[in-house]
Every structure is written in C-alpha cells, then in structure tokens.
Amino acid sequence: MNKTTLKFELDLDFVLVAITTQLKDYMFCFKLNRQLGTDFCKIADLELPFDTTGDPFYFSRYVYLPPESETELYILANKGSEGFLIPEMKKVDFFLLIRNYIDDEDLRQLINGINRIPEVLVAAEVDPKKLKSKENLIF
Numbered sequence: 001m002n003k004t005t006l007k008f009e010l011d012l013d014f015v016l017v018a019i020t021t022q023l024k025d026y027m028f029c030f031k032l033n034r035q036l037g038t039d040f041c042k043i044a045d046l047e048l049p050f051d052t053t054g055d056p057f058y059f060s061r062y063v064y065l066p067p068e069s070e071t072e073l074y075i076l077a078n079k080g081s082e083g084f085l086i087p088e089m090k091k092v093d094f095f096l097l098i099r100n101y102i103d104d105e106d107l108r109q110l111i112n113g114i115n116r117i118p119e120v121l122v123a124a125e126v127d128p129k130k131l132k133s134k135e136n137l138i139f
Contacts, residue, residue: 016128016137017096017111018089020121025060025077028094028119032075036113040064040075046139048085057082072099076137086133089126096123097137 021028029040045058059080064073074097078085086092096114098107107125114123128134 013099014128014137015098015102015107016126017098017114017123018092018126019094019096019114019123020091021093021117021119022121023093023119025062025075025094028117029062029075031117031119032114035117036110038064038066038073040073046076046080046085048080048136055082059085070100071102073097074099085136086131088132095126095137 019028023031026042029042032038033040040062041064043061043063046061047056047058049056057080060077062075065071066073076085076095076097078089078092078095084090085095096110102110111123111125114120128137131137
C-alpha cells in the first residue's frame with residue numbers, strides 16, 4: 001500500500017515589524033497617526049481559539065488603508081485577553097503587519113518614523129518565517 005504525504009506551507013506574503021513601547025494601543029495609534037500622517041482606525045478584535053476549553057483569545061487590531069494604494073497596514077497587539085499572539089516574543093508589545101507591496105525605501109522610512117516616537121523603545125523588521133506561531137498572523 002502506498003503512502004501519500006501532504007506538505008502544507010503557509011503563504012506569508014507580508015512584512016512584519018515588531019514594536020516595543022509602554023503605550024496603550026489607542027495612544028500608540030494616536031501618536032503613530034500624528035508622526036506618520038496615517039489614519040489607523042480600530043476594527044474588530046482578532047479572535048483566535050487558543051484554549052482547549054474553546055474560549056477564544058482576543059487581540060486589539062487597527063487598520064490603515066492608504067488612499068490610491070493596495071497596501072494594507074495593521075497594528076496588532078501582542079498581549080491579548082488571556083495570552084500572547086506570538087508567545088516566543090513576549091517583550092514585543094505590537095506588530096505592524098503590512099500586506100501587499102511595500103518597497104524597501106518606504107519600509108525603512110516607516111520604521112524610522114515609528115522609532116522617532118519618544119515612547120517607542122524599538123521598532124524592527126522580523127522575518128515571519130522564523131516564528132513558531134506564524135499561523136496566528138494569518139487572518
């Protein structure tokens with residue numbers, strides 16, 4: 001009898017920036033909007049089923065859709081109602097997830113702009129393929 005194996009690989013076609021700050025999510029987005037001239041708005045929380053009891057965990061989520069662009073920018077809180085979105089990065093407070101195309105120059109300017117916010121300790125690009133919990137970033 002032949003055995004067939006299915007290999008499944010996640011499509012991680014996004015850029016991920018890890019951000020560490022002591023600000024609450026709404027204040028961080030407010031300062032980010034002022035610094036970068038963006039318009040991040042709160043949307044429905046990201047709901048992930050982590051617990052074996054069936055209770056989902058919730059993570060706050062903000063979105064910005066630049067006009068005349070197909071790029072989507074999301075701010076995701078790493079700490080949620082009961083745990084971490086990416087448990088192996090517990091010191092990270094937020095993730096900036098960028099879907100669709102962004103060139104290297106724009107990404108560098110975006111990260112530099114985030115780092116200019118006085119309350120931000122660090123913002124740095126992260127390779128999502130190296131994360132154990134990368135499936136939590138697909139929504």
